[in-house]
Structures are given as structure tokens and as C-alpha cells.
Amino acid sequence: MSLSRAKVRKRQRMYVIGAILLAVGGAAALMLTAFEDSVVFFFSPTEITEKSPIDPDQRLRIGGLVVEGSVAKQDDGQTIAFVVTDMAESVPVSYRGILPDLFREGQGIVAEGHMSSEGTFIASEVLAKHDENYMPPEVAESLKKSGYWEEIEAKNAEQMRN
Amino acid sequence: MHRFAKPSVFLKFTAPILPWLSVLTVILIAAGLYFSLIGSPVDYQQGHTVRIMYIHVPAAWMGLFCYVGMAICGAMSLIWKHPLADICARATAPVGATFTALCLITGSLWGEPMWGTWWVWDARLTSMLILLFLYLGYMALVNAFDDPERGSKAGSALALVGAVNVPIVKFSVDWWNTLHQPASIVRMDGPAIDPSMQLPLALMILGFTCYYLVVLILRVRLELNERRIRALHLSGMFDEHSTPAPPTEQSYDAGHNAEAKQ
Numbered sequence: 389m390s391l392s393r394a395k396v397r398k399r400q401r402m403y404v405i406g407a408i409l410l411a412v413g414g415a416a417a418l419m420l421t422a423f424e425d426s427v428v429f430f431f432s433p434t435e436i437t438e439k440s441p442i443d444p445d446q447r448l449r450i451g452g453l454v455v456e457g458s459v460a461k462q463d464d465g466q467t468i469a470f471v472v473t474d475m476a477e478s479v480p481v482s483y484r485g486i487l488p489d490l491f492r493e494g495q496g497i498v499a500e501g502h503m504s505s506e507g508t509f510i511a512s513e514v515l516a517k518h519d520e521n522y523m524p525p526e527v528a529e530s531l532k533k534s535g536y537w538e539e540i541e542a543k544n545a546e547q548m549r550n
Numbered sequence: 551m552h553r554f555a556k557p558s559v560f561l562k563f564t565a566p567i568l569p570w571l572s573v574l575t576v577i578l579i580a581a582g583l584y585f586s587l588i589g590s591p592v593d594y595q596q597g598h599t600v601r602i603m604y605i606h607v608p609a610a611w612m613g614l615f616c617y618v619g620m621a622i623c624g625a626m627s628l629i630w631k632h633p634l635a636d637i638c639a640r641a642t643a644p645v646g647a648t649f650t651a652l653c654l655i656t657g658s659l660w661g662e663p664m665w666g667t668w669w670v671w672d673a674r675l676t677s678m679l680i681l682l683f684l685y686l687g688y689m690a691l692v693n694a695f696d697d698p699e700r701g702s703k704a705g706s707a708l709a710l711v712g713a714v715n716v717p718i719v720k721f722s723v724d725w726w727n728t729l730h731q732p733a734s735i736v737r738m739d740g741p742a743i744d745p746s747m748q749l750p751l752a753l754m755i756l757g758f759t760c761y762y763l764v765v766l767i768l769r770v771r772l773e774l775n776e777r778r779i780r781a782l783h784l785s786g787m788f789d790e791h792s793t794p795a796p797p798t799e800q801s802y803d804a805g806h807n808a809e810a811k812q
Contacts, residue, residue, distance in 0.1 A: 401629045409710060416714045420725075428727040429672035451727060488666030490595065498729055515665045520734040522600060523744040524591030547732065 430498045432548050433477040442503040450479060450509050451498040451517060452548050453541070459493055472497065472509075475545040483511040490516035496544055519544050557634055557774050564767045571764050578757030585750035593747075600747070602660040607735070608754040609653035612762060613681060614716055616646025620688070621713040624706030634770075636702040639709060640692055641769035645762055647685035654678060665729060673722035674730035681719055684712035 420427055430451035436442070452472030459470040467484045470493075481499055491497060496517035501510045521540060523531075531537050586604035593600035623639035626632050657675070658668045669675065692698075692705035723732045734742045741748060782788065 398629055405625060405628060412711050413714050427673050429729050430727050490664060515667055515729060517729055518664050518731050520731040520742045522593055522747050524746060525594040527744055528594035
């Protein structure tokens, strides 16, 4: 069966569009992979440790969970020091300023700033990272009682490592 | 399929659906709003701020859904030259753009109290902003030509190329570190949202989708009628001293599938 000319043209257009889409998709994928360091919003403590020593002039963001019991006010009464972790590596952070409401121990945070030469991250801005779990307080309470909570926290840490 | 893409068939099929769909939209959104604002619990961490999600997530879903619809219509308009596909794509763009803008605005309102910032340039937020620009670019492009045919060709090409952005929006939170949280609903381990919060979310998503379909039908109808009036004007029907011929169903389909008849 021979196709009419109109049908052949339609088929050709379909192939051309498919080819263009593939090419554009491939180009986008290559570009995003090449610029991955700029596309990621923050580095995990593991990545920071791998990259160190980091130039103190380089501004970057670090993301991780605030280690339980690590939050302490410095003697000047304004600077807050805490440790962020991805359960593999930990980096101490020092910050002077207003913390977001969600900031607490065990919470995921993203801090922007630079690494000091002593290996402390000097943050100029701290943002809270919310996880994907939504639940009423009673459910959260019962999860904590049943011990399922640790599983969620472990998963959050894993996501930070990503 | 070509048979169903005729404007007259579209009008005949959608006329009885429209009133039902409108009623359904009102019921779904009314129930959705009740459950989002009153009939659902607060979040253990976010408190009442969680209620922003019931607008934000459906708006984000619609922004992506409308874009996929627009890109498919664009492809059909380029390949098969269906006038109806082109009309649907043009009718979808402003609706999708509005939903995307709504998603960005509500997200910003949520981000300020929760993250501590209105806006960050992370992969999810940036790709969503690009989605909004793609909509705006499409709308500007299709109207930038004197010849609407050329406008829709350029617009369809843009919509198709921009479709690359859709998976980037969806998977940005999995591929890269972002401030935005990962997916809560469509994910491997099932939804991470408590069932009491899933109900208002589902109602709102369905309500928004039905709303879009209602607006789409109305806008396509409007465009078809406008084209018909233009065609009648050109045929001299509104000239003085002429005997008006009764409008026929045929006039909706005039010029339709012209290429197929060649």
C-alpha cells in the first residue's frame, strides 16, 4: 500500500519533531550534568570534607541535620555554634543572627557562608529545610513512642547526603 | 481520531458535559476548601501554615498538567495541522500560567515562615519559574505574528522544546540537593502525608483539574465562535442589503483539515 503524499509529510514531520526533542533533551541533560556543582543548592558535610581545604573566600552552602545536643551559645551571647551532620561526616557551624522558627536539634538546615581556615563553617544565613512528612501532632507523638521516628530521621540524613 | 477533532463534534460533545462539570467543580472546590481550612488537623511542625499546601500542591500539579497538555496539542498542531489542537493549546496557556504563578506565590508565602526566606535559587524553584516564563513566552509568541498560522507554528515549537523542563521540575528534588522538600505524594514508599491531610489535597487537585476543563471548554467555544463570526464577516453575510443565510453547522468546520483534502 503506498502512502499518499500528505501522509508521508505528516510522518516526516513526526520524525523531525521526535529527533529535535531527543536532541534538546540530550543537550539539557549534558548541560545539567556538567554544571551539577552550580545546580545543587548545598553540599553535604561529606562533600565538604572531600573538597577541603576550601578557600575561605569561596561562598557556599552546607546542608545537614543539626546534631542533638550540639547547639550552644558562645560567651558573647550572640553567636550560636552547632554541628551539622549527614550521619557520615560532621562539620561545626558558627552563626550570628536570627534563626528560623523550625531550627532545632535533629532538624535539617541549610547554611550559607564560608569555611574558616580552622575547619569551622562561618554562616551568614541559616535556613530550615522541611522534610516531606506531613502529619497531625498526635500522629507525630505516637510515631515517636513506637520508635518509627528514628527511621524518618535516618532517612532525612540520607537525603542530605544524596 | 481526526473525526473527533472536528470543531462541530467538539461542540456537540462538550455541550451536555459542561453544566455537570461546572457543578462538580463547585462542589469539589467548596468541599476541598472546607476540609483544607477547617476540617483537617494542623501539622505537628508547621501548625496552620500547612494549609497553604492545599492550594500550593494542586496549583503546581495543574501548572505541569496544563503544560503537558499544551505541548501535546502543540505537537498535534505541528504534525497534523489540527486547528482544534492549536485552539486548545492557546486556550490552555493563560490557565496554566495562572496556576504556575499561584504555585510560586503560595510557595513563597509558605517559605518565609518555614524556611526563613521568600525565595532561593534552588533547582525546584528555578525550574518552576522557567515554566512560568515558558507559558508567558508562548502567549507572547503566538500573538506576535499577523498571520495566526505562523504564530501557532512558532508557539508550538516553543511549547515542545520547553517540555524538556517538565521532568526537570518533577525530578529536580531527587536529582539535586534542593531546599525544597522531596515529593510527598508520588513516591516509592507511598504518600508521606497523613490520610487526614490527603483528603483535602485530593479534593482540591480534582477540583482544580475540573476547573481547568470547564475553562478550557469555555475558551475553545469562545475562540470557535469568534472564528465563525470572522468567517461570516468575510463572506459578506453582515453586508447591508444581503439576505442572511441561516448559519449551518458546516461553517464551524470550514477550512478544517484543509490539508487532508488536498
